[in-house]
Amino acid sequence: MLKNIGQTLLVITGPTATGKTALSVELARRINGEIISADSMLIYKYMDIGTAKPTLEERQGVPHYMIDIIEPDQEYSVALYQQEVEKIIPAILARGRVPMLVGGTGLYIRSVVAGFHCSQIGKDEAFRQEMQQLARENGNIYLHEMLARVDPPTANRLHPNDQKRVIRALEVYHLSGKPFSWHNQPQNNRATPYRILQWGLTLDRELLYQRINRRVDEMLQKGLVQEVRWLLEQGYSPTLTSMQGLGYKEIAAYLNGQISLPLAVETLKRNTRRFAKRQLTWFRRDPAIKWLDVNSEPETLVLQITRDLAGLSPGM
Incomplete structure (x- = not known):
């Protein structure tokens, strides 16, 4: 077990389907760690299969945070995530344990690691309503193209149908005069009080795509269609931000009679592959991330990380 590594925050990230959950749980068990989810879909209650939410069995008794914290129809933001995590990290450290930020939502991770102040950029309801009206008249792609002209990095990261976040990025530019991606640069924000160590999981793209396809098939076997049907029956609109997530949007379209199930499944696999590419x-772009090839045995990866940490810990 590691001792005396100080005010250190570990980050385990990478694209979907690279095995972040299993690796992080095993690492946490070895180093007395506690896991903070950095996944924008795991925050929603009742959405388990489509989000690949780790079960209690998979968590193996390791404390997890920022999972199942809001209803699917509740609003959430990066600023709220940042505020909550900045309370959780010192509490973990005060218990003499190691905080581990684990997930694939880059903006969530960056909000903590780079420390940019999301909440300091206010809101403009009139501007939001104007953007929503433009989307109704011209389609989501119109807003996405507007964003691409003023903030290409953020536009590249966001799907055109992620209307809420596209509008927020446009709003940030409208209010501050600087693109959202500018506010996301470490040199433009406060220094974090923690020593940050980051590892990213990756593998050959074709192998990654095969994993994604298998994961989608497994989700269907576990009951993804039934999960989405239940959410719709509870009155959760398919237009909600939560229901626009991968798996939910495609299956909702099938259940609403818009497309066939085979087409929904193929669309989900395609969209997930594209999402993984955007994540990568x-x-x-972050040179601080040390990349690990998940073709290696999980034990090898855990040992590699613990060896990296041993240099910080005279008690190892």
Whole structure:
């Protein structure tokens, strides 16, 4: 077990389907760690299969935070995430344990690691309503193209149908005069009080795509269609931000009679592959991330990380 590594925050990230959950749980068990989810879909209650939410059995008794914290129809933001995590990290450290930020939502991770102040950029309801009206008249792609003109990095990261976040990025530019991606640069924000160590999981793209396809098939076997049907029956609209997530949007379209199930499944696999590609593009821009090939045995990866940490810990 590691001792005396000080005010250190570990980050385990990478694209979907690279095995972040299993690796992080095993690492946490070895180093007395506690896991903070950095996944924008795991915050929602009742959405388990489509989000690949780790079960209690998979968590193996390791404390997890920022999972199942809001209803699917509740609003949430990066600023709220940042505020909550900045309370959780010192509490973990005060218990003499190691905080581990684990997930694939780059903006959540960046909000903590780079420390940019999301909440300091206010809101403009009139502007939001104007953007929503433009989307109704011209489609989501119109807003996405507007964003691409003023903030290409953020537009590249966001799907055109992620209307809420596209509008927020446009709103940030409208209010501050600077693109959202500018506010996301470490040099433009406060220094974090923690020593940050980051590892990213990756593998050959074709192998990654095969994993994604298998994961989608497994989700269907576990009851993804039934889960989405239940959410719709509870009155959760398919237009909600939560229901626009991968798996939920495609299956909702099938259940609403818009497409066939085979087409919904193929669309989900395609959209997930594209999402993984965007994730890789986002994380590859960060030179602080040390990349690990998940073709290696999980034990090898855990040992590699613990060896990296041993240099910080005279008690190892």
